Amino acid sequence: MTHLKDYFIDLFQQLNFSASWAEITSISIMLIALFILAILAQIITRAILIKVIHRLLEKTKTEWDDFLIKRKVFSALAHLSSAFIIYKMYDFSGVVFISIILNGLVRIYFVIIFTLALVRTANAVNDIYQTTPYAATRPIKGYVQLVQILIIFLATIFVISILIxxxxxxxxxxxxxxxxxxxxxxxxxxxxxxxxxxxxxxxxxxxxxxxxxxxxxxxxxxxxxxxxxxxxxxxxxxxxxxxxxxxxxxxxxxxxxMEESGGRRIKRSISIDMKSVRFADQPLLEKLSHFHLLKDYIAQKEKEISDFNQKLQLAEGDIYNGRRQTNLGIFRYYLQAYLKQNPNIHQEMTFLVRHLQPTEKGIPLEIYVFSKDQRWANYEGIQADIFDHILAIIPEFGLRVYQNPSGNDITEFIHHQAQQHTD
Structure with missing residues (x-):
């Protein structure tokens, strides 16, 4: 660089440049040439060396090197060629100020290159880890980001030390x-x-x-x-x-x-009007005996109750001191049997059809079971089908669902009262 600088100075002095202008012009040309040479070195490195490395790594059977390519780690290292050229050629003899500036810039350039390469390598490590089975339960992205922060922090310290x-x-x-x-x-x-x-x-x-x-x-x-x-x-x-x-x-x-258990809970209740709960008389029992799910249950229960009442030696027609079936009890058993045969209900998990505390809105009858299908849309469909059936079948048991009176209920009541008054 020193000989080249002296050559340019002699050349410009022969062209009638003053000594100072000849030196300034020669230094400027050399600086431009130095940066052009550094840029060309980086272009050649990217065009030849990086492409060769990428092709070689793409042919390997391992996947980790593919992530290094994806995160452009080698592209960051390609800047080293430019940095080495400037580092080897920055010394301008007799021009201390420019040499000091170039020395500082090239050192900062090295720090930036290695920082960029390490940060990208950390991202590649995280990508590689994501391909392992442990990534599903033990993500390391937070740790990788912490390492990247430490790398950038250390790089900042080195840059500040170079500047001062x-x-x-x-x-x-x-x-x-x-x-x-x-x-x-x-x-x-x-x-x-x-x-x-x-x-x-x-x-x-x-x-x-x-x-x-x-x-x-x-x-x-x-x-x-x-x-x-x-x-x-x-x-x-x-x-x-x-x-x-x-x-x-x-x-x-x-x-x-819930997702790992294999079932999704259905926990919903329907309020029964307590005024509709009554003992099951013979006509109702005969009607419900035609239900496939209730036929055997009603016959067995009636025999059990009859045997119990006979032991008490009750008088004929005594309906107060013996045991009797209720329409709500039969309905509760019906729901259990209905859900037992439902292929969408998990039979090995918690399975309950129970009464909750009666309130001013009736007695809640709660379904507490688990569906086999955990997908949201399918789960809602299974749940809706169950309660559609409950609402449709409940009048057959002489029961009513509690519902706050609507305007239509009041209108029908007034119309009924008016018709009775007319009659």
Whole structure:
């Protein structure tokens, strides 16, 4: 570079340039030539070396090198050719100022290249991990982001040390005084890191889980877990972003247990008008005996009741001291038998047809079973079919569903009263 500079100075002086202008012009040309040479080196590296590396890696059977290509790790390293050329040729003898500036710039350039390559490599590591079976339950994206933050932080320290021409060790020694400021700046990252460790260690959450968190208006599938946030795609297709540490400090429902159990709970009740509950007389028993699901039950129950009443030696026609079947009791058994033969109901999980506490709105009869199909639309269809049948069959047992009177009920009542008065 020194000989080349002297050559240009002599050349321009022969062209009647002054000594100062000859030196400035020669240095400018050499700087332009240096940067052009660096750019050409990078272009050649990308065009030849990178393409060769990519073709070789694409032919391998392993997948991890494909992720390095996808994340452009080698493209970042291609800048090294330009950096080495500038580093080897920056020394302009006698021009200390330019040499110092080029020295600093090329060192910063090296830091940026390695930082970019390491950050992209970290992303490739996460992609490689996603192909393993552990990724479904133990995501590491939060840890990868933490490593990337540390890499960028260290790179920033090195750049600052180059700019002020101080040792990076001295800057690290002075970080103790900045600890409080750093804790404040990186508060969310630190909290998110600790929370992500707890979520992963306790297997509390993983991508694909259905969670419900009313405090953050989240009800949907987890699509991403990062260092500071968890993204949930709600059922209305909106995206809710929740701070990672909020999932540890607050409560949320994770429906993964339901999905893994093999069943989905149906827990719904229907209110029976208590005034319609009565003893089953003979005509009703004969009518219900035609039901395939009730024929054997009614016959067996009637025999059991008859034997019991005979032991009490009750007088004929005594309906108050003996046992009798009720229309609600028969209906409850009918629902049990109906659900037992339903192929969509899980028979090995909790199975209940029960009464709840009577209220001013009647006596709730609750269905507490599990459907085999966990898919939302199918689950709702199974549940709807069951209660469609209940509402349609319940009058056959002499029962009525409790329902608050509507305007149509009042109109019919007035019309009925008016007709009776006319008669």
């Amino acid at each position: 021409n101080k040792s990076p060790l001295g800057l690290f020694a002075g970080l103790g005084a900045m600890a409080a400021v750093l804790l404040l700046v990186f508060k969310d990252s630190i909290l998110g890191f600790v929370a992500s460790i707890q979520l992963s260690a306790n297997n509390m959450l993983k991508p694909g889980d259905w969670i419900e968190m009313p405090s953050h208006r989240a009800d949907g599938t987890v699509i991403d877990i990062s260092l500071t946030t968890v993204k949930v795609q709600n059922w209305d297709k909106t995206i809710t972003t929740i701070p990672t540490y909020a999932l540890v400090s607050e409560s949320f429902n994770n429906w993964a247990g």
